[in-house]
Amino acid sequence: MKINQNKLLIQFLRWRLQHVTDKQFVYILSVVIGLIVGVAAVVLKTLVHAIRHLVHIWSPFEEGNFLYFFLPMVGIAAAVLFMKYIVKSNIRHGVPSVLYAISMEQGKIKPHQTFSSIITSALTVGFGGSVGLEGPSIVTGAAIGSNVGRILRLKYKQIILLIGCGSAGVMAAIFNAPVAALVFALEVIVLNLAMSSIVPLLLASSAATLTSYFFVEQDVLFHAVELFNKGYEILDVPSFVVLGVFTGLVSVYFKRMYIAIEAKFEKIESRKHRLYIGGGLLGLLLFFFPSLYGEGYEFINMAFRGDYSFLFANSIFVIFEKSFLLTCVLFCAVILIKVIASSLTFGAGGVGGIFAPSLFIGAIVGLFFWYVFEYFQIDAPVTLFVLLGMCGTIAGVLHAPLTGIFLIADITSGYGLFVPLMIVSAVSYATVRIFENNSVYTYLLAKRKQLITHNKDQSVLTLLQIKKLIETDFNTVHVNATLGELIEVIKYAKRNIFPVVDDDGVLHGIVKLDDIRHIMFSPEKYNKIDVRTVMHMPKYYFSPTDDMDDVVAVIQKSGHFNFPILDNGKYIGFISRATVFSEYRKISEFFSEE
Incomplete structure (x- = not known):
């Protein structure tokens, strides 16, 4: 079959x-x-x-x-x-x-x-x-x-x-x-x-x-279109900037807390222990903060209407609902603890994504801003601030300012919010970049130098492999050889560098043709001079497992043209500047093709 x-x-x-x-x-x-x-x-x-x-x-x-x-x-x-x-x-x-x-x-x-x-x-x-x-x-x-x-x-x-x-x-x-x-x-x-x-x-x-x-059909995730019926005024711009800074700082916290908790769980080898510890702590958080249960999209839709009752529903904090100060504290707690709850879910062994938590946190941030404005009797459309908060956290957490802008624009079925979305998104992203160069998505890959998709130069370097660039057409000479024996090797050589090795193939040095040019036509010295006296150990050499990023940096810095490749001290071949940059150009052209 x-x-x-x-x-x-x-x-x-x-x-x-x-x-x-x-x-x-x-x-x-x-x-x-x-x-x-x-x-x-x-x-x-x-x-x-x-x-x-x-x-x-x-x-x-x-x-x-x-x-x-x-x-x-x-x-x-x-x-x-x-x-x-x-x-x-x-x-x-x-x-x-x-x-x-x-x-x-x-x-x-x-x-x-x-x-x-x-x-x-x-x-x-x-x-x-x-x-x-x-x-x-x-x-x-x-x-x-x-x-x-x-x-x-x-x-x-x-x-x-x-x-x-x-x-x-x-x-x-x-x-x-x-x-x-x-x-x-x-x-x-x-x-x-x-x-x-x-x-x-x-x-x-x-x-x-x-x-x-x-x-x-019309079963969409967010119901913001029918609620959003008020635009923005020029006097709202300062609040947009503040919201952008706030969502940016929250995004920095998101990434650092997520990575810190993930690092703790990586040290726990047993899956059972991860499940019990992560699941237990997650359950404890959900017991006190039920609004963290699941994706939270139903709570985002409530936020669009200015309804923050979900913060208190099924919660022991319901007695504080009438207190402005304690409600503000609860808003901040939910924002901060949502990150921990998501990280614990991953740490325990669960499978999911951080897109929804980012949107949820952004919605809560926007609702929090509206709640404070409302308390001080400042007119502010709640749906607008919830949407802008979501845009800010997408821009900050995912390092995706354009995605934040266009996602909210699509949700609201128009581009009337483009200016405030651009302000919040740009400010949030700029704030995050002060502290972090990589998003949650790319941090670990970038740290391991495994990320090629966000940097064309790094893309090419990652695809370059030392093993495929090694040249092996260099004639070797034994470490105990005389100058006369070296001259015999030179007669049939195509290259002007000669690796000096012992019986086990361990590299002891190299001899360049220029090093012996002044004595190679003096036969009387052939048996008097040993290879050891004319060889030298190269300053730079690499192994087959070295990172190409480091290899290229050394090649550029040193000004040398050929570099030995050693595997636990044993000679394998050479890598040349010309070969590396020729292959680099070839791959660059491949990426640039239509």
Whole structure:
């Protein structure tokens, strides 16, 4: 059966090469991928809502209900068991896993990611994990694009483009925001694509949006359009700037707290211990702060209406609802603790994304600003500030100012808010960049020098590999050889550098032709001078595992042209300045091709 399938595939690919150009084929595939990921997004939404509905039927939440403490752990445990016994593989978190695949795996994403992220994230979020579904959805879309491209034997750049199509399609289907999805793919995934690649991304986003609309029609995530009926005034600009600074600082806190908690959990080797510690602490937080339960999108919709009662619902803090000062404290607590709750969900083994927590925190920040203005009888449209807060945290946490702007513009079905969105987004992003160079998504990859998608120069250096650049046509000479024996080697050599090695291949030094030119035509010295006396150990040398970033830096700094490659002291070959920069230019041209 498998042989027949392979024959059919080969026949199809031959027909395709004869009748359909590469560009046309990619256009067709982008539409197909858009349709598939649109269905995947609907399936994920439906699955989460079904799980959440069943959970609430079986365990109705009442004030002080202790099930808040246990349910998230149950969902995370189910996700962990699914990974261990069904998939038998760890599932990386959201967007970072896509960036890693592009950077280090030639765009290869494991086939199980086409469904495993959907199931595990649905279990995590459905039972109350304080994370979002967008990250796993993006992994699913990217995995679909990657595997379609690999099955159809496409080129590397075409596979990367289909990964972008899958990611953009999912975002478009979830938020009903095709323009924001396109911007997200270019800004966050940052594919280093030529302008000709925009069309497939547009086709995938449109197809996914229409597919989602076909199944759920007007069932959108956010209901801000019908509520937003008031614009802004020029006197509001200072408050926009302050909001931008505040969301920027919150974003810095988000990243640093997330990384700190992740580092703590990485030191815990046992999965059980991670589950018990992370799940237990998460349950404790949800018991005291029920508004942190799940994605929190229903609370964002309440925030659009100026309704902050969810902060007190089913909470022990309900007695403080009439106090302005204590309500402000509770606002700040929810903003800060949401980050901890999301990080604990990941640490315990749950699967999800940080997009939804970022939006939730931004909405709470905007609602908090409105609440303070309202208390001091300053006229401020609550929906406007909630939307701007969401824009600010997307710009700050994800380092995606354009995505923040266009997502909110899509949500509000217009561009009337463009100026305040630009102000908040730019100020938030600028504030974050004072403290942090990389987002939560890119921090670890950049630290390990594994990130190629956000820096073209780094992209090329990452793809360069020392092992493929080693030149081995240098004639070696034994460390105990005489000058006469060296001259015999020179007679048949094509290069003017001679590595000096012992019986075990260990490098003792090198001899350059220029070093012996003054004595090489004096036969009387051939048996009197040893190689040891004319050799020298090179100042710079590398190993096959050295980072190309460091190698290129040394090459530029030293001014030398050839560098020995040693593996535990043993001579392997040389790497030359000319070869490195020739390969660098070749790969750069590859990235720049239309």
